Amino acid sequence: MDIAPPTTMPAWVAAVARRGEIRCVELPVPVPGPDDLLVKVRVCGVCRTDLHVRDADLPPHRERVVPGHEAVGEVVAVGGRVAGPRMGSRVGIPWLRRTCGMCRYCLRGRENLCPSSLYTGWDADGGYAPYATVPASYAYELPAAYTDEELAPLLCAGIIGFRALSRADLPEGGLLGIYGFGASAHLTAQVALAQGAVVHVFTRSPAAQALALQLGAASASDPGTPARGTAGRGHSLRPCWFARPDRTGSPGQRRHAQHRRHPPDRHPAARLPTAPLPRAHRTHRRRQHPPRRTRLSSPPRPGTDCAPGSRSTTSTTRTGRSTTSRRAG
16 A cells, blocks of 8 residues: 655755755655656765755755755656656656756757756755655666665766766777766776776876776876876877766856857867866966057148147047047157
8 A cells, every 4th residue: 555755854955044064954745746756765875066055166046955966766656747657666866857858959969058957956956855856757767786875876977977988989999088086987987998998097096096996997197197007008098088077067067068169069078177277278368458559640631730740649548538649740
């Protein structure tokens, strides 16, 4: 016999007025919309973006929001227009929650760039609560061969890393360079190695370097020092396909990409760095004031007070005003 969910639940919320912390409060259990699922959350991972929401590094979209977008749980209620997943299914709740489906990005299959996109744990309550809703078309039906804890990180770090690897278009047996070796990067490396790639990792963290070598990377080193590893010593990395999967497609990058003349997916490298680039690689375009323009006026007309042989010079200042001066020739 099905047991109806309770009417209220404890939930962890990030309040705008209390930056840097989350609080446990009592909230009503969400009611699924016509196209939504109500999920009883079993596990929810912690993503760096959740910390950005907590610390208000991301502009708050709600006064109080429940973070969490690596949630795994069981469907306990469905909206009236939902054709699937069915009741009792195990599903995952990811970061991307909803898009318009009509803009040029959605029509090209690049819905993460949709200007109307909404996000779990930022625009809507996420998985740091016993129950959460998710649009059925954005929920992932999960395989039974893995535990909840194994699947949760794949809903963000795994998606990001796999997308970056796919966009890198790595040929069979090719060389793959990975900058940074965090949650998504170490998953990306394992997939690439399983596909037969030779992986080189660049990270400043000694612990991350050791993990990369343990997973089978050919080398792992600080970008500014010679590579160390079990294979590929002295091997040229060109041609090399680079993946920067740590935060591909985050909201700030998404907005930046909307205004770029050449979208990111047209470039051979699948990387959208979030950390500031070294100063030597930055290209600043400072706003330049128009140069002072100086021109000689036409010859003086008869009857003017300009002395014979003098010149009349008109110069335009930065404020747009014109000044005229006369000097003897």
